[in-house]
Amino acid sequence: MGGTLEEVKEIREIVERSVSQKDLLFTAKKMTIWGATTTIGFAVTHVMFKQAIAGKLNGLYIIPWWVLVIGVSLYLSSRVEPPSVVSYFGRIAKRFWMIYFAVLPLVIGELIALGKPMYIGAFISILVGAWISLGGILLGCRTTVALGLIYSYSSIAMFLYWQYQFLIYALLHFSILFLLGGVISLKRLEKGEE
């Protein structure tokens, strides 16, 4: 081996690239699963929420519903073949998403219990948006930062049209996680695009 400055630069670039590497097929499959299940989760939550507002259902039933949604999502995710590569950044990003989905039912339940149902969506989206953006900044991923900002700004719509806040959430998860992150990524991979 030569041992030149070019070689040192090349190795540095390899190391820099590798810290954020991910198995695209694995990521796309996971996003399809989580996008689909949480879209259904929010659509049903919307119905439950309306029933709760009308006094026909105890709003706290939303918590076990979300425990079920997350349980099913975790089970389906476990059926996906493990990734061919796991980077340190990928591991941190995974933990960010896990905390989000773990905290979600607790926050919803808490706000229902406090009797402030109209602020649930707006409150969660600001919190989660900031959380996702922070993760994106730390991991140097612009798409994640943009995703966090979309979440945060959707709080305005959720506050104004609070009766439809969970439908707005369902739309967000369907378009961002399921369509963009999952289905479109899978199609691109099938065509051999990176």
Place this chain on the structure above:
Amino acid sequence: MILDSRIRVKALAILSGLEKAEFKYLKEKLRTTDGNLSSHMKKLEEAGLIRVEKAIVKGKPRTYYSITEKGKKVLMEYLEEILREMSGKH
């Protein structure tokens, strides 16, 4: 010397940023053949620079590699040596 091969240096550099990587992934990144990569990875393993983990996923065998602390140290020393040699020449 263990790092007198470009493939071995690159394999260590790739693994230094990862928690673990599968054989197939390394083969694609290093653009090499199964046999060639196997022999290089074997040498790195024997030198204690990488760890090998074998698993059966849906009935198929999979081999994962990760870098050891010794591997990171050796790679760092290798790069420092190049830089030292270069500064000595100038």
